[in-house]
Amino acid sequence: MTTITHHVPDALLAAYAAGSLPQPFALAVAAHISLCLDCRATYEAHLASGGAVLETSSAEVVSAGLKANVLDLLDAPIDSKPVYQRSGVYPGPVMEALNGKPPRWKSLGLGVRQSILSDGTDGSVRLLYIPPGRAVPDHSHSGLELTLVLQGSFSDETGRFGVGDLEVADQAVEHTPVADAGAPCICLAATDAPLRFNSLLPRLLQPLFRI
Amino acid sequence: MKQSPPQISSLTAAMIAVRNDRDRDAFAQLFDHFAPRLKGFIMRSGTGSGQAEEIVQEVMLTVWRKADQFDPERAQVSAWIYQITRNRQIDVIRKENKPLPEELGEDPSAEPDASQILAVEQEAGQLKNALGRLKPDQREMIEKAYLGELTHQEISTQTGLPLGTIKSRIRLGLEKLRHELKELR
Ligand SMILES: [Zn+2]
Numbered sequence: 001m002t003t004i005t006h007h008v009p010d011a012l013l014a015a016y017a018a019g020s021l022p023q024p025f026a027l028a029v030a031a032h033i034s035l036c037l038d039c040r041a042t043y044e045a046h047l048a049s050g051g052a053v054l055e056t057s058s059a060e061v062v063s064a065g066l067k068a069n070v071l072d073l074l075d076a077p078i079d080s081k082p083v084y085q086r087s088g089v090y091p092g093p094v095m096e097a098l099n100g101k102p103p104r105w106k107s108l109g110l111g112v113r114q115s116i117l118s119d120g121t122d123g124s125v126r127l128l129y130i131p132p133g134r135a136v137p138d139h140s141h142s143g144l145e146l147t148l149v150l151q152g153s154f155s156d157e158t159g160r161f162g163v164g165d166l167e168v169a170d171q172a173v174e175h176t177p178v179a180d181a182g183a184p185c186i187c188l189a190a191t192d193a194p195l196r197f198n199s200l201l202p203r204l205l206q207p208l209f210r211i
Numbered sequence: 212m213k214q215s216p217p218q219i220s221s222l223t224a225a226m227i228a229v230r231n232d233r234d235r236d237a238f239a240q241l242f243d244h245f246a247p248r249l250k251g252f253i254m255r256s257g258t259g260s261g262q263a264e265e266i267v268q269e270v271m272l273t274v275w276r277k278a279d280q281f282d283p284e285r286a287q288v289s290a291w292i293y294q295i296t297r298n299r300q301i302d303v304i305r306k307e308n309k310p311l312p313e314e315l316g317e318d319p320s321a322e323p324d325a326s327q328i329l330a331v332e333q334e335a336g337q338l339k340n341a342l343g344r345l346k347p348d349q350r351e352m353i354e355k356a357y358l359g360e361l362t363h364q365e366i367s368t369q370t371g372l373p374l375g376t377i378k379s380r381i382r383l384g385l386e387k388l389r390h391e392l393k394e395l396r
Contacts, residue, residue, distance in 0.1 A: 014371070015363035018356055019297040019309055025363075026310050033312040037389065040312065041382040044285055045374040048381070050297070050357040051289030052339040052372075059247035060254055066264055067242055070271050071235065078276065083314070092313035 006165035008032055008039050017046035024118065024125035024190035027093055028146040028166065031188055034091035035164040089150040089163075089186055094127075103127050110134055123192035130154065130179040130187075143193030145169045147177070152185035154178060219283075219328055226288045227323070230278040242271055245292055253300065256358055266303060270296050280314060283328045284384035287335040297359060315388055327384055334377035341372050 008016070008029055015021045016029040033040045084095040090103075094117075103115035105127075113129040123143070127150075130136055136154070146168055153162040156177040161167050169175055179185035219227075222244060228237035246267050253263040273295050281291050301309050342350060356366050 010371075011363045011366040014356060014366050015361070017294075017297075018359045018361075019301045020356075020359040020362060023307060023310070030310040030312045037382065037385055041378050041385055042374070043312070044290070044381045044385075045378040046357075047294050048287060048290040048335050048338055048377050049342075049353070049372050049374065050293035051287055051291070051335065052342050053354050053357040054248060054252050054293045054296070055289045055339060056342060057248050057252040057255065060250040060260070060263070062246045062250050062267065063264060066246065066268060067239070070242060070268055071239065073268075073272055074235070074238070074275050086313060093310040096310065 004036050004038070004162075004164040006159070006161055006167060007036065008042075008166055009168060010042065012168075013039060013042050014046050014049075017043055017050060022122040022192050023120075024123040024192065025144070025146055027097055027117070027125050028148050028188055028190040030093040031091045031150075032148055032164065032166045034086070034093060091150075094150070094188060097125070105129060112136070123190065125188065125190040128185075128187050128189055130177075130185045132179050132181045132184065134179055136177045136179075143171065143191055145189065145191045147190075148188040150186045150188060152183040153180045154185045154187070155180055219325060220332055222288045223283050223328060223332060226274075226278070226281055226291075227283060229275065230281050233278075238275055241274065241288070245274075245288075246271065249292070249296060252296065252358075255354075256300070256360070258300075258304075262303070266296070266299055269299050273299070282384065282388065284324055284331065284387065285381050287332060290335065293357075300359070315385070316392055324387070327380075327387070330380050331377075331384065334380050338372055338374075338377055 012021065012025070012029060016026055019026075021029065029039075033043055082100070084092045084100055086092050087095050087100075090098065097117040105113040105115050107113050111131040112134055114126050115129075116124065116126040118125050128136060130152075132152070146166060147161070148166050149161050149163050151163060153160060153165075154177040155161070156167075156175045158167070158169075158175060160180070161177075167177075222241065225234075225237035225240045228234035229241065249267045249270060250260075250263050253266050254260065258266070270292065274292060277295070281288070298309050298311070301307060342353065345353065352361075352367075353372060355361050356371075
C-alpha cells in the first residue's frame with residue numbers, strides 16, 4: 001500500500017460520523033476510510049464522542065412491553081443484506097454503489113471515460129478513468145468536490161494525488177488534474193452540485209450525456 | 212460465561228457476553244441501560260415517542276444480531292450503539308442507507324487484551340467528562356453536531372472535544388487487529 005498523504009478534513013469526518021453528509025460525500029469518505037487506518041481512527045474517535053452524547057442524554061421512560069417485544073424477536077429470521085467486499089481497486093462501499101458489478105464505462109472522448117454511480121438532488125458521484133497524460137476535463141462548479149484516487153495518480157495545481165489520496169476542492173479552485181505516467185488513473189469523484197465542463201463538450205450536450 | 216478481568220465495566224462485560232456466548236441476561240442488562248437513553252437521544256431530534264420506540268427496538272435488535280462486529284479494543288459500547296442508531300435514523304428519516312466503511316473483520320483466536328479494553332474505556336470516560344465541563348453553548352453545539360443537525364461547514368473543529376488521546380488509543384487497537392488478521396491469512 002502506498003502512503004496516503006491527503007486525508008479527510010476533520011469537520012468532514014465528524015459530519016460523516018454523525019450522518020449529516022450528503023450521500024455522494026458519504027460514499028467518498030467511506031471509501032477513503034476503507035483504505036486509510038488514520039482516518040478510520042479519527043472517525044471512530046468521533047463515534048466515541050457521539051457515544052458520550054448518547055450516554056449523557058436524558059432518559060425517557062420506554063413502554064412496558066418494549067423489552068419483552070425485543071427479547072421475543074431476538075431469534076426471529078431476518079433478510080440479511082449482502083456485504084460487498086473490495087474487488088480489485090474498488091473498496092467495499094464503491095462495490096456496494098456498483099451493486100457488486102464492474103463499472104459500465106461511457107466514453108467522454110480522448111480516452112477519458114466515466115461511470116455514473118448516482119446523480120440526484122443531493123449531488124452526484126461517479127468513477128472517472130483517465131489515461132496517462134490526459135487531463136480530466138476542466139470544470140468549474142458551485143459546490144464542493146471530493147476526488148478519491150483508486151488507481152494510478154494525478155497531479156494538479158495543488159499537488160500530486162496517489163492511491164487513497166482524497167482531494168478536497170471548493171468553488172474557489174479552478175483546477176486541472178492531469179493523470180500521471182503509468183497506469184491509467186481511476187478515481188471516484190463526488191460533488192454536491194451538478195458538474196459543468198468548460199471544455200471538451202459544449203454545454204448544449206450536457207443533458208444528453210448527463211455530466 | 213468466561214471470567215472477565217475485574218475492572219472492565221459491567222456494560223462492556225455484558226456486550227462481550229452477548230457477542231461470545233449469546234447471553235440473553237446480559238442483553239437484557241444492556242437493554243435496561245441503553246433503551247431509555249436511546250429513546251431520549253432520538254426524541255431530541257424531534258421524533259415522536261412512538262416512532263422513537265420503533266427505532267430503539269431496531270437498534271437493540273441490531274446490537275444482538277451484529278454483536279460479532281463489536282470490538283472492545285477499539286470502541287466502547289456507547290460508541291458502537293451510537294453508530295448503529297444514527298444509521299437507523301438516516302434509514303428511517305431520509306430513506307437512504309449511509310455508505311459504511313469496509314468492516315475489518317474480527318480475529319476469533321485473539322485473546323481480549325484487558326489493558327487495551329480498559330484504556331479505551333478510560334479515554335471514553337474522559338471524553339464524557341470533557342463534554343460535561345464545556346460551557347452550555349459549546350456543549351449544545353457539540354450535541355447538535357453529533358445529533359446530525361449541523362452541516363460539515365457548520366462544524367467547527369476549534370470548539371470540538373479533545374480527540375487526540377482517544378484517537379491514538381483506537382489506532383493501537385486497529386493496528387493490533389490488522390496485524391492479527393494478516394497472520395491469519
Ligand atoms: Zn486518511
